[in-house]
Amino acid sequence: MADKRQVDILLVEDNPNDAELAIRALRKHNLVNNFCHVTDGEAALDFMFARGEYSDRDVADRPRLILLDLKLPKVDGFEVLEALKADERTSMTPVVVLTTSQEERDLIESYRLGVNSYIVKPVDFDKFVAAVRDLCMYWLLLNVQP
Amino acid sequence: MTAFASDGGEAKYRLLYESMFEAFARVDMSGRIVESNEVFRSLVGYGADELSSLGYRDLTPERWRAMEAAIVEREVLPRGHSEVYEKEYRRKDGTIVPVELRTFLLRDDSGRAEGMWAIVRDIGERKRIEGERARQTELARRELESLAYSVSHDLKAPLRAVSGFSAVLLEEHAAGLDDEGRRLLGIVRENARRMEALISAILELSRVGRAELRPCRVDMRAMANSMYCEVASPEERARFSISIGEIPDAEGDPALLRIVWAKLLSNAIKYSSRSERREIRVDSASMEAGVRYRVSDSGVGFDPAYSEKLFNLFRRLHSAEEYDGTGAGLAIARRVVEMHGGSVGAESREGGGSIFWFSLPAPPSSAGKVEP
Numbered sequence: 001m002a003d004k005r006q007v008d009i010l011l012v013e014d015n016p017n018d019a020e021l022a023i024r025a026l027r028k029h030n031l032v033n034n035f036c037h038v039t040d041g042e043a044a045l046d047f048m049f050a051r052g053e054y055s056d057r058d059v060a061d062r063p064r065l066i067l068l069d070l071k072l073p074k075v076d077g078f079e080v081l082e083a084l085k086a087d088e089r090t091s092m093t094p095v096v097v098l099t100t101s102q103e104e105r106d107l108i109e110s111y112r113l114g115v116n117s118y119i120v121k122p123v124d125f126d127k128f129v130a131a132v133r134d135l136c137m138y139w140l141l142l143n144v145q146p
Numbered sequence: 147m148t149a150f151a152s153d154g155g156e157a158k159y160r161l162l163y164e165s166m167f168e169a170f171a172r173v174d175m176s177g178r179i180v181e182s183n184e185v186f187r188s189l190v191g192y193g194a195d196e197l198s199s200l201g202y203r204d205l206t207p208e209r210w211r212a213m214e215a216a217i218v219e220r221e222v223l224p225r226g227h228s229e230v231y232e233k234e235y236r237r238k239d240g241t242i243v244p245v246e247l248r249t250f251l252l253r254d255d256s257g258r259a260e261g262m263w264a265i266v267r268d269i270g271e272r273k274r275i276e277g278e279r280a281r282q283t284e285l286a287r288r289e290l291e292s293l294a295y296s297v298s299h300d301l302k303a304p305l306r307a308v309s310g311f312s313a314v315l316l317e318e319h320a321a322g323l324d325d326e327g328r329r330l331l332g333i334v335r336e337n338a339r340r341m342e343a344l345i346s347a348i349l350e351l352s353r354v355g356r357a358e359l360r361p362c363r364v365d366m367r368a369m370a371n372s373m374y375c376e377v378a379s380p381e382e383r384a385r386f387s388i389s390i391g392e393i394p395d396a397e398g399d400p401a402l403l404r405i406v407w408a409k410l411l412s413n414a415i416k417y418s419s420r421s422e423r424r425e426i427r428v429d430s431a432s433m434e435a436g437v438r439y440r441v442s443d444s445g446v447g448f449d450p451a452y453s454e455k456l457f458n459l460f461r462r463l464h465s466a467e468e469y470d471g472t473g474a475g476l477a478i479a480r481r482v483v484e485m486h487g488g489s490v491g492a493e494s495r496e497g498g499g500s501i502f503w504f505s506l507p508a509p510p511s512s513a514g515k516v517e518p
Contacts, residue, residue: 100302
């Protein structure tokens with residue numbers, strides 16, 4: 001889908017429709033030059049730690065932002081978040097949870113594990129596009145990272 | 147027991163209480179137990195010898211003593227007997243047994259009070275069943291709430307696809323569609339929006355229903371005022387006049403009570419928005435069991451025949467074209483108020499408008515408490 005090396009955004013989303021809408025929203029504002037889409041938590045960790053299918057990557061080539069769904073096959077979003085925040089090679093990369101869940105315990109668990117932002121996916125497409133635009137603006141343009 | 151002295155009455159009286167299924171104990175006016183039956187002794191776990199040196203207060207856990215003393219004072223002494231009341235005994239082995247009992251006053255020949263007796267029933271089993279039933283009901287309710295929650299979540303993903311892809315179709319393939327095609331697609335999107343509102347309402351209702359009550363004293367006047375400022379837009383605040391009376395504080399969960407005010411006030415604004423007079427009044431009335439808080443408006447009002455149905459989920463008396471909304475607000479308000487042990491209602495106001503009210507039980511502290 002994209003160059004595996006220099007990636008702005010890693011999108012971790014198993015629902016193909018949600019992924020397509022997110023990608024459309026990302027492209028719509030030309031905010032993102034390069035992104036990678038994976039469909040489960042294991043692939044997300046392989047990507048970040050340059051393992052398996054992504055062993056030709058360099059762990060040092062970190063994406064600037066990770067958009068993470070919580071309900072994922074194999075390794076779920078919490079486990080991905082925990083593994084990324086526990087490893088100093090990946091702990092600095094901002095992770096934004098993008099999910100349908102407004103459940104209090106999901107929110108608390110995400111923040112406990114060190115999530116940088118938690119966004120509830122709007123159902124309405126215009127609002128969804130606006131949310132993706134705003135969060136990309138903030139994390140890729142406005143926010144200063146080490 | 148002089149009254150039973152003649153013609154073997156005393157023996158028959160003993161036989162009567164020994165043959166009863168219920169526990170029986172007689173005390174003198176100091177409260178010392180002077181007589182009891184086998185059922186009573188096995189209920190409290192003491193032998194007859196041990197009981198003779200004990201008073202009924204010794205068998206009663208501290209937290210019941212004041213209540214029982216009040217029953218003796220207000221019922222047994224003036225009327226000769228009490229109504230059935232519940233309390234607990236502490237058994238010899240330290241365990242607690244819940245009982246219900248009725249206490250009678252005994253007088254001597256000259257009419258002077260000489261003691262009391264009580265007929266006592268062990269209600270441990272009944273309490274256990276009641277507790278179990280309440281637990282089951284609570285469990286079922288919570289399961290239903292979380293079912294509503296997860297189903298609503300699962301409905302959102304396909305709905306996002308319906309909304310999203312019809313938007314993409316409209317934006318990127320509009321040229322390939324004629325006017326009718328675009329109109330139909332607009333209807334699809336509009337209905338997706340509506341369904342989202344309905345799902346969100348179910349989610350909110352379910353979230354409210356599962357909330358843990360964290361009650362404290364709430365300044366209802368300040369809360370009504372701040373919620374009005376929250377739900378009314380600056381333009382609405384300019385067009386409406388609101389008066390909030392000296393309403394009393396309440397005992398309740400502030401986060402949940404805010405929802406009640408928000409729903410009632412936003413309804414009052416919504417249904418008055420087309421009226422000539424735009425007045426909202428918040429006041430209260432004290433009722434026997436607590437306080438009734440009222441929100442009155444000068445809006446369109448409603449047909450009193452439907453006042454019962456107003457608080458049902460998704461029940462609306464106006465079409466969506468007339469007034470926007472899902473019909474969940476009052477159902478959510480009702481849920482919150484009922485969780486607080488209160489009730490809700492609505493009345494049509496003469497000369498137009500309506501009054502929506504909710505009542506909350508009086509805070510326990512206000513029940514005759516004397517501040518030091």
